[in-house]
Amino acid sequence: MxxxxxxxxxxxxxxxxxxxxxxxxxxxxxxxxxxxxxxxxxxxxxxxxxxxxxxxxxxxxxxxxxxxxDVNAIVSHVLFTVLFDEVRYVHTIAELQSVERAAKGKADIVLGHVQVLGLPEHRALMETAFVYGVKYQFVLTTGGPVLTNMGVEDISSLTAGLWFLHCKGASQSQHSDPCPHTALRRALTTLHIYTFLQLMEAPLVSEASVEPSEVNMVHSHLQVPLLFLFSQPHTVALDRVTAQTLAWRLRGQVGLVLIHRESPDVKIPLEYNAAYRLPGEGSEVKYLILNNLEEVIDLFRDESTPEEEEDDDNWATLDVLDDEVAESVYRDRGQSLDMDAVTELTADIFHSAVAESDYTVVLFYVKWDAVSMAFMQSYIEVSESLEDADVSDVELAVLDCGEWTDVCSAQKISFFPTVRLYRPQEPSQPYQGMLGTESLNRFIMLSRLVSPVLLSSPDEVTSFLKGDLYQRHAAIAPVTVLGLFSSTADAGVSVFKEAAKALRGETMVGLFADRQAEIWAVEYSVTLPAILVSRGPTGQTEAHSLNLSMPDQLVTHIQRALLDTFPELTVENLPLYLELKKQLLVLFVGEEERGRKENRVLEDMRSLLNTGLINPYLPCWIHLGRTPAGKAVLEAYLGFLPLLPALVVSQLATGGEVFHYPTGRPLMVQPILQWLQRVEDGEEPPTGVIVDEKWMPSMPFYDFLSVMDQEVPGYASQRSAKTKTSRIERAEGEKSSSGERQARAGAHNPQGSPTTKPPQTPHHHSEL
Incomplete structure (x- = not known):
């Protein structure tokens, strides 16, 4: 340009x-x-x-x-140019009729109207034409007599509209008859058009011999009501005609099913001749008595009126597939990110950038991934906090894997977002913590420390265990690990050093290899080599003997040792403790349990550990003030919210039963042990059961690439493994280029357009 x-x-x-x-x-x-x-x-x-x-x-x-x-104008104009030979442009009724005559018996027609080119509606139509251009004949008009021919009364009020002309099933002998058509009664967006085309492909009338509640059709997945008509054996032919007539009038709005009463599986009272089921999970079938066809039409006109007044985002299943993260990203899409706080890497500067700094943290992301974009703000905040703390040896950078696929492939990036820390001449270290500011900042600060810290005297060992040696890091690493060996020549020292490197970013690790290490071995009753796990000046120090020969085994052993024996469960640490596969003995405490009362209850629970009788359980506690999600967990366990503090046994790993310590009983060692024994003996009835359900999406997922492959076999799959360069080269050598469908929500309803144009005169249902 x-x-x-x-x-x-x-x-x-x-x-x-x-x-x-x-x-x-x-x-x-x-x-x-x-x-x-x-x-x-x-x-x-x-x-x-x-x-x-x-x-x-x-x-x-x-x-x-x-x-x-804007983007809509650029995309729509580019696609309109590329698809110029595929999308017909008509101004007059005669031109439209000519297209219809050519399409009869061969293909259906999708007719779109936009007042002005370059608007979001134009883009949506062009994106759909790009995907479905082989299957349907797409026609575009900007108004005039063509709209009058489609039944629009007030042309000036219609900014955009779309009609499906059913020409494929029409006979060439009907030379002068127009193709029946159905109007899209929703906003002209890519998702709405896609859903509409799915409805047009669905059978006009389906027949079933089961109860209406057991009927499963594509209409239900697309959030469209179902209408059921009940047929008698002696009137089945007339019933089919009536059902088809109704289906034409309601096409695109309602799915119609003819239920055969003679089936033994159908037990519907004879007084009812119709039923309907509205979209939505758990929606009930409603039975009714209808006297004529207009009552049916009015019924769904009344049912659809409130929905028309709602935001169109609630209409299609496709619009509610996103989770809360995607919703928040979409809601905040207008807020720009301060990318100046991080370095944006490319293929040309990636290797030189990670080699120049002592520590380079790289966020690998793609713009279309909601989690990546949600985490981006936290990532920028970490960069700013490091700058405020005068941390000059760490460089934070980002790399867009949608743009630089070769770099991400070489780095073996398999999911997004991925964060890695690079040091010169060393393998990269993956970040596996939570995608939040505090957790990432902690990882970076701890990764800057030497690991392991080589200690040379008993005084340094004492200072390290108390947190004095690295006082500024005591807040972010309250638990430290010390390896004790009798000599630097010990074969396990090299294994320990490798494990300490792997644990960088998780905790502080020290190493004392000297004959004086025997002092601590005797004090804590362990044999060398061993590790000491210190939980700070106010916590206890635990000792564990080592008998592991591989670094990865030692890493796992140390990670297990870092876990608290009576932890406070949080969203961040819960997965670590669930990996232990133990029954949870959970104490729920609330905001009101403060000061001495809370401490006394927790101390009584800690006393259980000293008995050695609760090894099958993991004693833990949840503070509902600091972890509000615990309230929902407690209510899900019991079905109600009890008085706090509440003690619960959760057998997640052994059947899912939940037991609630009786309210009013003292939370003391002996009563709790007696209650646990009754639970083990089967004398206590469970208060609740955790249903073992798969965590599935709330809605069926639509694979858009497979949809494209259905229209043109191999179209999407042959491109999925290609690089951007090969796509561009193909685009230069082929007549059509590739694109992605994007959806932009809007609000519109074609004014005055009839929903359908039935091909025949109405017939009455025999039962009506």
């Missing part, structure tokens, strides 16, 4: 074009006419006013910069 000096219009276009590249996988280039004069494009009347679309060195089309004003 020729440019001389920046202006507002050009700046907007450049920014939007960068976004468009992520969608269409195109290349964007700018030519500075001041430095390099290209006669054909750097002339005065074209300078700063024209944008050119090239393919294979040839200009496909040029655009005025004021027509490509």
């Amino acid at each position: 020729p440019q001389n000096s920046l202006n507002t219009q050009l700046t907007i276009f450049s920014r939007k074009c960068n976004q468009e590249r992520c969608i269409l996988y195109t290349l964007e280039n700018k030519v500075n006419c001041t430095n390099e004069h290209i006669e054909k494009y750097c002339t005065g009347e074209k300078l700063m006013k024209k944008v050119y679309l090239f393919r294979g060195g040839n200009v496909l089309k040029s655009f005025d910069t004021d027509t490509v004003f």
